[in-house]
Amino acid sequence: MTHNLENHVEGIASKPRNPDQLRQEIKSRIGKLQAAANHGLWALALFIAISTCALGDFSFFPSLPDEFQAMLGKPPSFNMISGALVLYSFSAIILILSRMMGGSGEGSPFPHVLYLAAFYGFYHFAKGLDENFWAVFAAGITVLGLESYRIWTYCNDEIRKEQERLVELERKRAFWSDDESR
Amino acid sequence: MPKSFSARAIVPVALAITGFVVVCCLLLYSVMKRDMTRDAVQHATNLADTIVKSTRYAMLKSDRETVGNIIRNIGDQQGVEHVRIFNKKGLVMFSAASDELNHFVDKKAEGCIGCHSGPEPITTLGKMDQARQFKNEKGRKVLAITAPVYNEPACYTAPCHIHNASQKVLGTLDIGLSQEPLQKTLITMGERMTVFTLMILALTIGGVAALLRRSVFVPLALLKSYAAELRHGNLETPPPPCEGELKEVAGTLQHMSKELRESRSRRE
Structure with a gap:
């Protein structure tokens, strides 16, 4: 997502452009960054929607056929799923904090929504979702909250830099137009 | 933000x-x-x-x-x-x-x-x-x-x-x-875990905040007020007592103010 924007800007920087074209490109990049800044919130909203379904133990959906459940096999034990959840939360937090520290715009929050939905699924099939719902929910809010905060601060910083570039461009443009008029 | x-x-x-x-x-x-x-x-x-x-x-x-x-x-x-x-x-x-x-x-x-x-x-x-x-x-x-x-x-x-x-x-x-005894035990255990969690959180976040404040925020605030003094023309203000990288920044600011003062005196 934001990584693509980084590549896009690097591509722009390598090509010679006129000021109008450059201004349009900066504005377009600001628009993309503004949209990307909200991705974290969209992921949070999606996760909350999935959690609402999980709170009712997915009773909205029809249960899987017995043959399919037999094909899936025996669900993993609670302790194994809980251990995996702790491991996932820990590594996701470390990864997000390291990206935050490095000022990287890489990564998207949507895969995390998928992983967390998988945890709901595992607990559902192991018939332990009632007891462990809040643990998955807390993990989701933490991971997605941190990821949203990281993306939001990164995008805002980038938007500020782009706006500064835009101001600089306008200043140079005004200077050259004054010079030409004289 | x-x-x-x-x-x-x-x-x-x-x-x-x-x-x-x-x-x-x-x-x-x-x-x-x-x-x-x-x-x-x-x-x-x-x-x-x-x-x-x-x-x-x-x-x-x-x-x-x-x-x-x-x-x-x-x-x-x-x-x-x-x-x-x-x-x-x-x-x-x-x-x-x-x-x-x-x-x-x-x-x-x-x-x-x-x-x-x-x-x-x-x-x-x-x-x-x-x-x-x-x-x-x-x-x-x-x-x-x-x-x-x-x-x-x-x-x-x-x-x-x-x-x-x-x-x-x-x-x-x-x-x-x-199940009353079991429920009572679970409630007591839950309360103890909540208190323990709150204590851990208070200590960890409080500790990190205190360390950051002592090592970074307070020296930064001193540096900020020092820079503001220089901006207002009070070039005689002594640099704040900072350590490490912030000491180097304070030193650079002091050096810049000194050069500015000398430049001004040369002009006058």
Whole structure:
């Protein structure tokens, strides 16, 4: 997502452009960054929607056929799923904090929504979702909250830099137009 | 977006630590609750087996009065919500509650449906499958165990009995224990874990915040006011007492102010 924007800007920087074209490109990049800044919130909203379904133990959906459940096999034990959840939360937090520290715009929050939905699924099939719902929910809010905060601060910083570039461009443009008029 | 340096430093740290500690505590509570419930089921199963073994001889002798007395005495014990023995047809033969005697149990009721959902009732169950948790008519949470009374050679060869060898289960003992002590223990454990979590969070976040404030925020604030003094033309202001990288920044600012002062004096 934001990584693509980084590549896009690097591509722009390598090509010679006129000021109008450059201004349009900066504005377009600001628009993309503004949209990307909200991705974290969209992921949070999606996760909350999935959690609402999980709170009712997915009773909205029809249960899987017995043959399919037999094909899936025996669900993993609670302790194994809980251990995996702790491991996932820990590594996701470390990864997000390291990206935050490095000022990287890489990564998207949507895969995390998928992983967390998988945890709901595992607990559902192991018939332990009632007891462990809040643990998955807390993990989701933490991971997605941190990821949203990281993306939001990164995008805002980038938007500020782009706006500064835009101001600089306008200043140079005004200077050259004054010079030409004289 | 938080503009201040302190907010930007503290928010992610606080969110990460709080979230992870809460997830771990919730999972730990869930695991401990499951372990304690398993222990309670084990205890109830042992109690049910003890009752079946205690009443075996009286049943073999068809001594209904002794069996009835044993069941009533157990039912009088604190924490025992119900205890009954019903035959294969579901007719209550012995019960601590006299109004249940000679009445059929509802096979569709909670705890019975597990074995009676199919056309043929299940005759062998694991320990955890024998247990059921529900609220009784008094509104109390009950952990109930059903223990089948299996047919034995001594039963179908006894002269006084009518059971035949093909009958696998003669009846079922159903005992319900109050979950109040377990619930109280879980609540106390939950409260202690909450207090412990809050203490850990306060110490960790407070510690990080205190260290950041002492090492970064306060020297930065001093540096900021020093820079403001220089901006207002107070070039004689001494640099703040900072350490490390901030000391170098203060030194650079002081050097710049010195050069500015010299440049001004040259111009004048």
